[in-house]
Amino acid sequence: MPIIRISSLALSDNLDMKQVMQALSSGxxxxxxxxxxxxxxxxxxxxxxxxxAKGEVAETQPSHTHPILVELLIPEVLSKDLSEKIMHSLAHRLGKELNFPVxxxxxxERQLASQQVFEEGMIANWA
Known part of the structure; x- marks a missing residue:
């Protein structure tokens, strides 16, 4: 149940965010x-x-300053190898979909411990 939260300044006006989100998820x-x-x-x-960032503000998303910020929340039971694969995939998919430098x-990454998450009406227990 990886949760990916992306934050950026405004991107290109002609970017289809629905298509970007679907491509990220499926990719x-x-x-x-x-x-x-x-x-x-x-x-x-x-x-x-x-x-x-570095003392400068920006109005729209620049390609070389003000990085796109991504928080990856994953259960602690996921292997380090899998979390690294998710990070690499996410970075490269973002770069491809946005035509943006990786x-x-x-x-x-933030790891979520068993019994510290409430989902589907109950405390999650991954043990």
């Missing part, structure tokens, strides 16, 4: 062999001038 699913039903992705647009994508 990551294929790359790492996780069913799409197990993946959750969201994308939040950061308001113009609400993101500062070097300006920042992904960080």
């Amino acid at each position: 990551i699913s294929r790359d790492v062999r996780i069913e799409q039903a197990q993946l959750s992705l969201s994308w939040q647009i950061i308001e113009a001038n609400h993101y500062i 070097s300006n994508i920042f992904i960080y």
